[in-house]
Amino acid sequence: MKLMILEPDPPAARAWISDTKEGWTFRARCEPSNLVLSGEKPDAIAVVQLNGGRNHNESIAKLDRALLAKLDEAVPEMPEHNGISARLARSVLERFSDVPAFLLCDTALFASLPPESANYAVPLPYRLRGLSRRGRHGLDHLWALARAREAGPAKRVVTVVLGPVTTVTGFVESQPVDTTAGFTPIEGIVSLHGCGDIDPTIALHLRAAGMPVESINRQLAERAGLRALAGEAIAFEDLFDPEASDSISFARRVLETQIVKAIGAMTASAGGADTLVVAAGGPTPGSQRLFIRTILEPLADILSLDLLPDGEDESDLLTTRESATRVLFISRARRDRLAQLTTEALQGGLCHV
């Protein structure tokens, strides 16, 4: 099976080819309106859309001409990225009309959040203008949910997508009930560059002090986060270095504290958790596994975790199968998760969530 995954990477796009025999190859950065493919045609193609807006609620949808209008509608939500996704989709339909193609939308999962978690407590006219929680990493959470269901009964599930941007989502009966990311991915847990949850009035203080909106945006979204706490330009993996400096260790403690609280908040939203899935990626799964074990310590009593001893948790499962809450730690690159979702859609029908 050969899959092609196309992701926006402004100002161009990235194309990845997955071959079950050869693994992944990074195809190339490509011009979205001019897709050229050498060699064999893929068996399926997936185009990634980062923000589908309020109304697109299919995480994985068959890509056809009818969907193009929805893609165009969503461009203003995230103009730079969504414009590229729309152009990619058109190119795919024009050049590969005989190949099954899918649109993978990263926010569609959260279009069905219940009103009490989707809304902000602002007057109705602002809510009608679309100021609501959009979430982030919907495809990764959907993938993690599927792994929870494979592992056993999964009525109430909490999924953690750990990475430079970390998000946590609660599910009941496979429906998302809340998530940490908000109108933008900046809200929620501190990220590598983004401030995460802060007192909203801080933005007003900065503006009142004369800082232009664009500068505030840069300060909160690009110059903040774990790097600001560490005081240096670190990579996400540096947080887990046992020899890390005090300031990097402090940044890790802040992240750890916020993830623990987010798991508690999402467990409360879901009314409990029979499965907790942590989806990690990147080059240091071993270190991240240790980090997750630290996070699980304060949760062990309240979630009745029957943790396997360190070193005996070689599989994805960190707890015994009898644990009241099972914990799965799965390290897969995002493109692997997207490929698996695409393959499942191709083989088993579309996944509507």
Place this chain on the structure above:
Amino acid sequence: MRTLVFNCGSSSLNFKVFEARAGQRQEVVFRGKAHRVGVKGSEPSFIEFHGPGRDEEEVASLPAHREAAARVFSRLREWEISFDAIGHRFVHGGGRFARSAILDTKAREELERCLGLAPIHNPISMSVIEEATASCPHLPQYATFDTAFHSTLPPETYTYALPRELRERFGFRKFGFHGLSYAYVTRAALEYLELEGKPSRLAACHLGTGGSSVAAIRDGRSVDTSMGFSPLAGLVMSTRSGDLDPMLLLYLMASHGLRPEELENLLNKKSGLIGLSSFSSDLRDIIRRIHDEDEQQAGLAFSMYCHRLRKFVGAYIALLGGVDAVVFTDDIGVTNAAVRSRVCEGLGWAGIALDEDANNAAPHDSIGDIGAADAAVRVLTIPTDEERVIAWEGARLLGKGEETSP
């Protein structure tokens, strides 16, 4: 020793005179409240006075808190009600006051620098201090701070992940509020649960008719709280939005042309329950109209209020690794069984379950123990008493007290 205690609300002024005797609990010997201070409208302003043989209401012009305080001093003098010290509540002590302080010259200068931190509350407390100085120039005065209880927050919860230069230049960090209330209910809960001096973990919810917050309290010390640099952050409140994506504010400024002062007004005065329901900031009105077909937003307002609160309680249970008790206090916390019921119904996984009969019958003037008998976690309603904490602090600061704060 007798202490006169002032507690300023935005349009009210509570006052109580406490008397401390050796080895005994401080008793209130006189109390009262000025209503509708600085409020223009058809209803008149008035002050109520209650003491031995005296229950009076006096209609008076009260254009500001200083005038209300002046009237209180005048009546206490007329009725020969004496006191030895005067204590005040200050909402925001910023990074300058981690504890209560005697108001000497240096402390007053520092206090002046805190006025802008809480522009609604701090200046009115300062005006009462000025009136007390004018009326009783020889008496010691001291200030207590709502932020002081949260001075024990660890760096990983009080630090915002902002560039260091912004944190240092503007003093951005989580301060937290309602500290006097948390100090009172923590002490009351630990006494009631017989956990004084023992390891303890509480999730305390201060749910007022104006502002509301939650605190995670380990061994009597605050380790996290929902309000932040300002009292806007955290829960959905009567007219305040609570938490929202900070980028949303930038979006509204850039795309809709809203100015910072307009946004501040929108998020502080027109959001929260009033913004969600479109008809009332009073949770009781909203609950009454949840099933009214003409008021579809009422259900959303109630659901969001409870959902946000449940999330914070869940987060703090996780942070603390479990809790001994969940405490509900202040007006809504003590009187509103529907809120407690809705919040706790999602927390069974943490060992929390209500005895609904006890919940519905919770007393308004004493501790209610409303958890199910077989639940692992206790659930308490505790009427708060901020003025008593101010009195405790006075006894501690002035070294004359027999009953002091923990």
